[in-house]
Amino acid sequence: MLNPPVVSAFLPPRRILMGPGPSDVYPQVLAAQSRPTIGHLDPLFIGMMDELKSLLQYAFQTKNDMTLAVSAPGSAGMETCFVNLLEPGDTVIVCRNGVFGDRMRQNVERCGAEAIVVDNAWGEPVDPHAVEAALVANPKAKYLAFVHAETSTGALSDAKTLCALARKFGCLSIVDAVTSLGGVELKVDEWGIDAIYSGSQKCLSCVPGLSPVSFSPAAVEKIKQRKTVVQSWFLDQSLVMNYWSGGAKRSYHHTAPVNTLYALHESLRLLAQEGLENAWQRHRDMHKILKQELQRLGLEFVVAEESRLPQLNTVYIPKGVDDAAIRKQLLVQYNLEIGAGLGEFAGKAWRIGLMGYAARRENIVLCIKALENVLA
Amino acid sequence: MLNPPVVSAFLPPRRILMGPGPSDVYPQVLAAQSRPTIGHLDPLFIGMMDELKSLLQYAFQTKNDMTLAVSAPGSAGMETCFVNLLEPGDTVIVCRNGVFGDRMRQNVERCGAEAIVVDNAWGEPVDPHAVEAALVANPKAKYLAFVHAETSTGALSDAKTLCALARKFGCLSIVDAVTSLGGVELKVDEWGIDAIYSGSQKCLSCVPGLSPVSFSPAAVEKIKQRKTVVQSWFLDQSLVMNYWSGGAKRSYHHTAPVNTLYALHESLRLLAQEGLENAWQRHRDMHKILKQELQRLGLEFVVAEESRLPQLNTVYIPKGVDDAAIRKQLLVQYNLEIGAGLGEFAGKAWRIGLMGYAARRENIVLCIKALENVLA
Structure with missing residues (x-):
């Protein structure tokens, strides 16, 4: 031994x-996290999860039913969006003006899809004109992916305009809101964002480890129409949704990170309270x-x-x-x-x-x- | 709005x-988890991570350098082992005597590899004779995957014998120890286990959300020799290891779930204290x-x-x-x-x-x- x-x-x-x-974590969030662990199928926990979903919908300003927290950090939220939507051979316009745009590109390529990269200098926002040119030049593109708030540079891009462009060219939009959620204006439904992910540890001031995500009805439809199986079992939303949306008939997928979800519930509750x-x-x-x-x-x-x-x-x-x-x-x-x-x-x-x-x-x-x- | x-x-x-x-969480673990969040690149946090690694090595009874906690639940630990080791076209013998053996099969197939399933009745352990027959019949097999302690049935399989069989036939072993780690005898080095994953929320009595994993030198070599890129960016151990093993030069991969890692550190410390x-x-x-x-x-x-x-x-x-x-x-x-x-x-x-x-x-x-x- x-x-x-x-x-x-x-x-x-x-x-x-x-x-x-x-970021600094609310003391109330640390307190919430240390409350007694209960089972992930306990009716009281399921009630908490229902509240959490409505709090996430508020934070994202969306009525999307497919709104939940991935049981892992923001990078896994990013991967959740890409592996569930993309299929091998798809074309994706990826805007890159910092580290996280490039991480999107890597995700696209690991799905066996093609990334058409639109570069902007580090520290600059994504240029909608360059994006439009790429959309025109690549009529086969199915998705436009960009970072709303680049954590590596501190630049904010115009998500509303970029999503409108995506729609105009028949693309779904995939948006990184890791640093933007709760810190700057973000309106998922009004702006027509199709897939979005964030992190618990930025402007929500929750502990790190969870990634809020939301998918529009069009994105959900795309997931349902997939011809190939999602390459990740853990991140396969068709399996996860049976847990998050099953109501009383919730089925087991993986053991939820119970205490970290208490923490997220509390941080979103404080955000809702502040407005x-x-x-x-x-x-x-x-x-x-x-x-x-x-x-x-x-x-x-x-x-x-x-x-x-x-x-x-x-x-x-x-x-x-x-x-x-x-x-x-x-x-x-x-x-x-x-x-x-x-x-x-x-x-x-x-x-x-x-x-x-x-x-x-x-x-x-x-x-x-x-x-x-x-x-x- | x-x-x-x-x-x-x-x-x-x-x-x-x-x-x-x-399972019931130690009160000390809940207390540890609610301590102030510090940065994931803070020198004090990195010191804690070094201790955590040595505590994980003790729990697994291994000297494997590639021993760490995946920042997500046990299912992600399972996926970590499969996506890092397997390449498309590989053949894997998968033992199935409950839910989790079948989840292994799904993981194998989502990697584009072929699963040869050895079935045993639910409630029974994996039968080494059936496994040996499958190894004989499938000389191309590169891996033997099985569940040490089947959480869906309560059956314990003879990991020592199964790993010896894998070695005899030139296969690496992939072992699910989600429910066994800390609860029953488990000796990674002595038994020659090549890749193993567990969960924080079973016999470690930590909160759910983390998955301890360990890879033998032979498994690490296999990962280094890959011809294809790992399909998951988040779970790609070649990237993660720069964070866990980088010492003072640790590079950023994803934001570590800081407070949940405090909790795991404390639960493993209590295990080491008990022996x-x-x-x-x-x-x-x-x-x-x-x-x-x-x-x-x-x-x-x-x-x-x-x-x-x-x-x-x-x-x-x-x-x-x-x-x-x-x-x-x-x-x-x-x-x-x-x-x-x-x-x-x-x-x-x-x-x-x-x-x-x-x-x-x-x-x-x-x-x-x-x-x-x-x-x-």
Whole structure:
């Protein structure tokens, strides 16, 4: 027998999370998560799941019946959308203006489909004209996929216009709303989004690990008409929906992550209590204050003002400043986490999040004063 | 704008979970889970992950470097093993003596590989002679896949013998240990298991949502030699390993389910503290008491004594007894959950779990007295 390692209980400090996610988690959410685990087929749990579905529909602003939380992080939500909709040989227009657009491309290719990539520079939004040109040039395209709020750059794209374009050319839209849900305006039904996924750990200020998704009736129809079986058993929505929509006759698919779902229920309940429009406004208000303060410190934004995400502020690292050393100082001396740059921006930019519960005055004060001190 | 639903906080009761999982969760695990969320790239979090890996290696009794927890439930752990190892056209011998053996077959086929199914009756263990015959008859087979502890029936198969057979015929073994890990003897290195997956919510008595997995050096070599890309981006271990094994240079793959990993760390720490062999013995001891009491009530076991799982006791429902009504009475009147039958045993059997923290004298007393009352 191998010997047991001697390990103490892990007692993490209280950090202030102002990176690109996970964001600060509501204390109420942590409390909800630690409530007693009950069975995933317990009638009380099923009642909770019904509430959760209506809360998700509210957050997404949709009446889509196929609205649920995938039992895994946002990347699995992305994969859920692609593997359920795409079939081998399909053509997909994929917009790429950061890490997550490229991840979409990889998903498309792993489904045996063809990705036509529309590139925009990192830090810029997706250009609808370029997308229209790609749609014109590729009449066989069945889907248009893009990232609403690019977590790697802080750029917001015009989802409403892009979805209208998709519809005009007979395509279904697949939208990454990992960083946008709860932080900026997002209206699934009004904008005609067909498949959308998000993450629990951004503007919902829930713990990481779940991915809210929603499929329009047209997307559901596409899934029903598939000629090939979905390549993933775990993410096959035709199986999962028997659990989420079965009502009293719910059938077992996999064991739901019970306690994490308690947490999501609570975070969405807090969002509903605040009101979506109020939450969007709060993110704008807090961004405005942070922006002024960052500019006062001489930090320059990567993204142009009109497409800047209020909840994710990407600024260039001043010349001569040691990226890693500064972030370490913030973490060790102030328990403050800000995000490093990702991909093209690694070592060149910081990402300062104001997501969900993190978007508060006291956090801004701390962040600015701490930055001022460590940059001095 | 759609209106927000009016939803109260969800306050689940304290149930006693004696079904097939989720099992009773250690109070220490619920407490660990509710500690402050920190970033998934925080040095303190990475230190916790290193400990978690050594705790998983202990639980599996392996030195495999590729030992980690998939950020999703056991079904995703199953899929992780199949999609990373299999390539289209591969032949796999799949043993089926319950629901989960058949799920393995579905996974094999969704990888574009061929499943040669070896059937055994539900409630029986996998028959090594039948497996040997299949290995002889299918010299092209590259893998042997089987379920160590069938959660749908309560039968334990002889993993040591089956893995030796796989090796003898040049196959790698893929083992489902969802219900066995922590509950019965399991020695990954000594038995020569090549790929194994489990779940957090059974004998580890952690919350549901994570799937411990481990790959032998031979399995890792197979993954490295793949000619085709893994069909799942989320489950692609060549990408995930950069996060789990990268040490200080860990690279981002997906946002780890931070708080659920705290919970798993704590549950494995408690297992290491008790000692694996003591935990196995406790499950046997508690099973012995429960067995005597169930037999006193006239309930008959589905599985023969020599292949009966101590942690999952499947008994026939007495003639004339209303299955659903009895389980509902136990739940409503006693806050006690026992499991329904699954698949062939739906409506015919109950599954009474004694998993991890649930395997305690006080639970047995309650379960027997409650059953006695509601069956009277």
